[in-house]
Amino acid sequence: xxxxxxxxxxxxxxxxxxxxxxxxxxxxxxxxxxxxxxxxxxxxxxxxxxxxxxxxxxxxxxxxxxxxxxxxxxxxxxxxxxxxxxxxxxxxxxxxxxxxxxxxxxxxxxxxxxxxxxxxxxxxxxxxxxxxxxxxxxxxxxxxxxxxxxxxxxxxxxxxxxxxxxxxxxxxxxxxxxxxxxxxxxxxxxxxxxxxxxxxxxxxxxxxxxxxxxxxxxxxxxxxxxxxx
Numbered sequence: 637x638x639x640x641x642x643x644x645x646x647x648x649x650x651x652x653x654x655x656x657x658x659x660x661x662x663x664x665x666x667x668x669x670x671x672x673x674x675x676x677x678x679x680x681x682x683x684x685x686x687x688x689x690x691x692x693x694x695x696x697x698x699x700x701x702x703x704x705x706x707x708x709x710x711x712x713x714x715x716x717x718x719x720x721x722x723x724x725x726x727x728x729x730x731x732x733x734x735x736x737x738x739x740x741x742x743x744x745x746x747x748x749x750x751x752x753x754x755x756x757x758x759x760x761x762x763x764x765x766x767x768x769x770x771x772x773x774x775x776x777x778x779x780x781x782x783x784x785x786x787x788x789x790x791x792x793x794x795x796x797x798x799x800x801x802x803x804x805x806x807x808x809x810x811x812x813x814x815x816x817x818x819x820x821x822x823x824x825x826x827x828x829x830x831x832x833x834x835x836x837x838x839x840x841x842x843x844x845x846x847x848x849x850x851x852x853x854x855x856x857x858x859x860x861x862x863x864x865x
Contacts, residue, residue: 656700658807659692661685661750664708664816664848667765668742669735671728678742685746689753699754703805704746706777706789707770708816708848709763710739721767736769740776747777747787755786759803762792764818764849804833811840813864817849826862837863 666681668674693699714721718729729735743758750756760774774791781787792803803814813829820828825845830837837843843864 656808657696657698658701658703658810659696659699660703660812660846661688662846662848663705663710663746664761664763665851666710666739666742667712668710668739669712669730669732670726674730674734674738678738678745681742682745682749686749689750693753701754701807702750702756703807703812704750704756704758705814705846705848706743706758706760706774707763707766708761708814709765710743710773711735711766711769714766714768720765722764732769736772739769739773743773743777744780747781751784751786756788757805758787758789759805759812759814760789760791761803761814761816761848762801763816802828802832804829804836806836806840809839809841811836811843811864813843813845815845815847817847822847823861826864829864 663681663685668677689702712726713719713729713732713735715723716732717725718732719725730738747756747758758774758777760770762770766773771791774789778789778791781789790803790805792801801815801819805812805814811829811833813825813833815825822845825847826843829843829845845864
């Protein structure tokens with residue numbers, strides 16, 4: 637059970653016959669479990685998601701679906717030795733079981749809040765911190781919301797070719813590829829997207845690669861690059 641009381645959001649009435657609206661809230665790189673008070677961090681992230689959701693609901697009038705990220709360095713450690721997937725020690729990190737449980741609470745609370753407004757699609761992404769725990773987190777969410785028509789949890793296909801690090805989602809004529817960013821650079825994504833999902837690529841008018849991982853400033857080509865944003 638969570639100590640966070642999911643707020644009831646006051647929303648304007650839908651405007652009518654507007655085009656379907658998908659809003660992506662990037663919840664990558666949260667690094668749950670680093671030094672600090674877990675409850676304070678939980679409340680801070682929930683408050684940020686609430687502000688973002690409320691702003692979009694007012695800006696667009698109607699939202700048809702939320703897209704959020706599960707994994708992609710939600711958890712700062714991945715092993716019993718309090719290291720990342722690659723073995724980097726995180727000084728002061730909480731116990732891995734504590735980290736996983738706090739991440740579960742945060743994921744469930746965030747989805748519960750967002751589904752008050754519109755159905756939620758959660759995409760699992762493996763990160764360089766949380767390859768295993770991201771899968772466990774997505775499985776918890778998959779089981780928790782099983783049978784809920786307004787929540788779907790998409791997990792990567794178990795495929796040696798794709799290395800389980802990319803997830804694809806199609807919204808009407810929009811193709812969305814989710815990837816943490818630690819294996820494939822932004823400029824490589826378009827050709828990989830086209831190769832791994834040729835039918836989805838061909839059907840889409842707009843194609844997006846959603847990435848995280850970069851904690852420092854780095855320049856990449858802006859806008860359309862090889863057929864994708």
